[in-house]
Amino acid sequence: MNLFDVNWMGVIGAAVMGFVVGGIWYGPIMGKRWMGAAGLTEEEVQSGNMPLIYGGAFAFSLLASWVLAHTYATYAQELSVAAKVLTATGVAAGFIIPAIGTNYLFSQKGKALFFIDAGYWLLFYTAMGAVHAWLG
Helix, strand or coil: CCCCCCCHHHHHHHHHHHHHHHHHHHHHHCHHHHHHHHCCCHHHHHCCCHHHHHHHHHHHHHHHHHHHHHHHHHHCCCCCHHHHHHHHHHHHHHHHHHHHHHHHHHCCCCHHHHHHHHHHHHHHHHHHHHHHHHHC
16 A cells, blocks of 8 residues: 555544644643643743744644554554544554653653643544544
8 A cells, every 4th residue: 555545635634623622622621721730831832933833733633644544544444433433542542642651750740731631632533533534
């Protein structure tokens, strides 16, 4: 299979959905808690290089979405919608969350920040899996 032989509408749609989930999660739902857990003030957050931050975040979302699409196209074409969503959720639960958990343990970051970020990644991948399953 060609690396670029994926459903590009699904790749872009799922990346956008993951980005939207992040905006909602780190905005009205967990924004204040996340800033406190990360040790950031609103002024520090707003003083960041927003084009770099948002552009980089979206580029990473596109990469994650493309890898998920490639995985489906290569291995999971016959999977049901539910199985595709659960596969994406499993990526977060089995790979992403343990990886950030390990980093947070060694960098001695607090549990609150871990649970906020872990919750986001679980929602991010579940939402991306749903979009890929729906458009795939």
